[in-house]
Amino acid sequence: MSLETLEWLNKNTLIGFTEKRGTAWHHHRGMQGTESNHYAGAIPVEDVRRRLFGWESVPSEVYVKSPLTGYPERDDDRVAFSRSDTGRVLGYFGPGYEPHPYDEWLLNKVAQLLDDDLAVGSAGLLKGGAVAWVSVEVPENVVTPEGVTFRPHLLATTSFDGSLATTYKPVVTNVVCDNTMHAALKESGQVVKVKHSRKSVLKLAQARDALNLVYRVADSFTDEVARLCRIDVDDRQWQDFLHAHAELPAKLGRGRTLVERKRESLTHLWKNDARVAPWRGTAFGVVQAVNTYAHHGQVVRGATRPERNALRSLTGDFDQLHHRTLVSLSRVLDVPDLAPAT
Template identity: 55%
Template sequence: MSAETLTWLNQNTLIGFTGKRGTAWHYRASQQGDEPNHYPGPIPVDDVKRRLFHWEPIEGSIETTYLTGDGVTRLTDPDRKAIIRPDTGSVLGVFKQGFRIHEYKRWLVDHIETILDDDLSIGSAGLLKGGAVAWVQVEIPETCTTPEGVAFRPFLSGATSLDGSLSSTYQTGAQLIVCDNTLSAALATSNAKRVKIKHSRRSLDHVVDVRDALGIIHQIADGFAAEVQRLCQVDVSRKDWTAFLDKHTPVPAEHGRKRTMAENKRHALHHLWTYDRRVRPWQGTAFGVVQAVNTFTHHEQTVRGAVRAERNMHRMVTGGVDDLDLGTLQTLEAVLNRPLLSKAG
């Protein structure tokens, strides 16, 4: 990763509660005169507004110029508009007139601020893609630890975009301390809590849905811990693990690039399962299988077209984490020939 990318991450992401979970993987010590982006405790709301959301997006017209035999011709498209970041002059997106800006301070701070109290605080916030995407994550101050030794922090994240890549999305999850992974809060169910609001003229009609979603974070910890316990009680033998790899990452018969990639992925997964401290404590269980696949996807899988932090954040707020963990358990369910998934959310 380039120094420029690391600089961007450290200047445009704020990481809280580092006294409890350690520094982010992209952390660099601040230079003299720089304001550090890591906070031992919660991130103050005012810092999120001042350091990240100090600018307001504005709308601009869409114009073009072209040459004809008669000279220069200028056209304006009345049906479209540009979304501009005024402090940098960047055009973040071009849309039809019906697109509605969801301002970061309003949709990611003001809505979330209504539920902050002594038991809920901002744990992370950031901008990605030049400010075209933003998120704020709310956490409880204390780390939860299950009897099986899984230390985690339940959270609710809010994210939105100015480039059309993301609806305003509010998503629950659990952050594992040992590996800085994000797991589905509804680990073994298909009923993860998620609210999406499109950038349309009727956006404000759905604000009550947002407030209902934000109110559930206190319910996450007990449900996640119960699912971890249940999955840790499901035995996965060496034979089962090999059969899982065969289904999850089959090796093509033909020699070539695809076969090499599959073999490398299987080797990486098996190394995590056998030796890595982020997975090995739960080796031989269904939870260990979920943890192996999740850790590989977050930290080792090749990332194309984006930096890893951006890809992981996008997976978290769009529900990709839920799909990842659910898919892992569905594959394992087929291998073990026993039900692992619960329909109850």
């Protein structure tokens, strides 16, 4: 992890409710300037606006060097959006693209939804400011009878590089390992997406429906943990799951070595790691092992681990991982419908 990356995280992410979740792993007070990026309680909306979103995305003309003349010529089919404060180019788009400014779509619209029981729990910029998020959370942690401590929240995110539609969805964070986990909601309309088009509009009633799911996700996730903890998985079945989840290539070589290391890492988590071992012998332990490995052990290329984890949380990759894990486990245990519908 480079010092530049650590400095970015300490200056471009805000972490709230640290009395409940603890400090972020990247916390380095000396890199935060005159203000800490950690808050014991809720993060004031104005702090998010001032510290993260105090710039505009400015459209600019795009010029391309002509292969015929060697001189730059204007590309009328594209426009570039850049940060007004640093000049960094965030993305290139066609004429139908409609930007969703962070201040408006992640703060003003979210602020209209907040009530006395919900507040901003985290916010940040990724990819040089091309992606942003704001998380709306309940103040208190939730603890299941099985000892799983988690925080339900509404995740609002959008982008200026075309990678994400503006999205509002309920998610769950497992506090012990700081992992994003499947929210286990069966209700329709739990994810609200608004495309970056000229007809884009957020219906606040629809967004409030998604926000209201934050209250129900606690019960849903608690039920999901209980359900998975009731399903036994012995060591033989764990080995069978590894064969299904991380299939070993027949041919010797680097690919086989990588799969062997993955299996070893998963088994270490299953047997010895405090983030997983308390639920060893259950389906939830299997889910927790795979999820923790994906967050903290899996090889990351082309990005830093915290940025990759944050992006996977925003895109829903961890929900897909949860589903694939339970599909594989269902086959091993010969238990139908173990995985939730997607």
